[in-house]
Amino acid sequence: MNTGLKITAFAAAVAATFGGAYGVGRGIDPVTAEAPAAGHAEHDGGREKKHPESVGNDGDGHAGHGASEPGGLKISDRGYTLDLRSTRVDADKEQRLRFAVVEDATGRNVTAYEKEHDKELHLIVASRDLTTYRHLHPVRAADGTWSAPVRLPEAGGYRVFADFRPSGAQEALTLGADLGVAGPYAPKDLPGHRATAKVDGYDVTLKGALRTGAGGDLTLDVARNGRPVTDLQPYLGAYGHLVALRAGDLAYLHVHPNGTPGDGRTKAGPGISFAAAAPSAGTYRLFLDFKHRGEVRTAEFTVHADGEGHGGPDPEERTTPHGH
Template sequence: MNTGLKITAFAAAVAATFGTAYGVGQGIDPVTAEKKPASEHGGHAGEGGKEEKPGEAAAGGGHAEAVPGGLQISERGYTLALETPRIDADKREELRFTVVRDGTGKDGTGEDGAGKNGRGKNVTAYEKEHGKELHLIVASQDLTTYRHLHPTRAADGTWSTPVELPEAGGYRVFADFKPAGAKEGLTLGADLAVAGTYEPRTLPKPAMRASVDGYEVSLKGELKPGKAADVTLNVEKNGRPVTDLQPYLGSYGHLVALRSGDLAYLHVHPTGSPGDGRTKPGPGVSFAATAPSGGAYRLFLDFKHEGEVRTAAFTVYAGGSHDAGGVETPESGDSGHAH
């Protein structure tokens, strides 16, 4: 076992732990992220793939340029407080967190968010979006490990879910939700350190097809920087089109896109829904998505068939460039889904 790598992983874990504690109440990027121009825009997309206007940053109570989802730990008067900033690799552990309504300023409901003594208080009321009060995404910084989780909320507003992550290193946790009464949903992100022997992995190479559990998923279309573009994913099994996809979270597919480097988050949904009279249950699931900038992205498609949810992953480039800062060809990564 390489001692240097063990020390590096331990140092990364310590840095992430203290970085998370220091960052509460502030908008911060991941430690390894490259700084992006403030003028770049991304956001949270609603039903039909129509993109919502990203919210204003809440830090300091003033107006700020919109930034892609998931890059900030605090936004519009809400903070993601990760109570489990460090776990061990390849071990099933409980991940706990709260969403706190900050003690100063006004939140999306126009109400004062202050708790006792001016401190924030846990959010305990949410509006369901796509069948859930909150969607939790966990992804490694190298985008080779992905988890889509649906945690359980306690009466005091504490969320928890079991998680098992196979590789040591830096991860990003994304909470996608809409507080009750808020004008729109938002996505907050926080750093998670996974301790163990760290082995760097490179971004999977671009490909128009992905295999998962005997299914073949093909990708048609491309992301375009700052512009809506249509992408379609077709599902096959044993060489035959799957025409009986099952509804999952109110649709036939669920797509998450993460930008390589800083893990800017783009959450989109299909251009149709089950029961609308025009959307077929496969083999194709179409989306409208807007990339906040050019560069490499990792797409994760969740789909349900024969009673089980599976995830197909792709690497794509927005803007037609396949260089993306020297990304190398890697081994296939680890994607998963939990209920």
């Protein structure tokens, strides 16, 4: 993914059967409000490309025309299919996820991709209750098969998202598939809304509100031991990487910050600024990846689109493991 802002929404519902172990069913169409079309500006060697399914940066750091109909709701879209070959894994055990992106017209695995944000493909795995999140960077074999190690701590239903752009394609797309994690299952409540998230001694404070329509700006300020962090390190071509997932159907927003390292105006903290628009009102979980002192950490928030808080207990301080 190129630097700039891209929002790709996706969702699916799942039928689950619980006993001593958990099994996950096939996704069904979500119930979602129709949203207005949007543009997304990505920078490619100084040129801007508009992605119709995304919210863009207008060049001044402001949101574009709002979020379009959520993408990523399908396992197949625009001539490509996500072939998830690992549909079930065991809880709290490191295993490899294997998958391929298949070109529908030929039935062959895609083997050539455009790099976006330093990677050919980004893989997101999230639990249905939004308490577990992984951003993985899988490795592609010559035959187009991708794989990545992952350890998911608890049983339940998960969603796997592949975000990529095939070589020669005009725009990126996100495909989603269901993953079942076997083991005893106990669903958790969504963590409550708090303006500050704690992770590994860092405090990350969220300013601004996630809004529908034209959207708005979000700023996340990073501090460590009470002091602002001003030496954030570039990660995936930016100082922060933000993903938002809508509670209930896991509609997906992939947000990137305004500005890039080395552009002469974007500072390395403490604030990381994003332009974002939600596809509908509702409760969302935000996952911010940031890099400091050589390690990537994730700060997590619960917010309500249009700026209203979602009450509940303060989430415990914890480190979110990664596959980076």
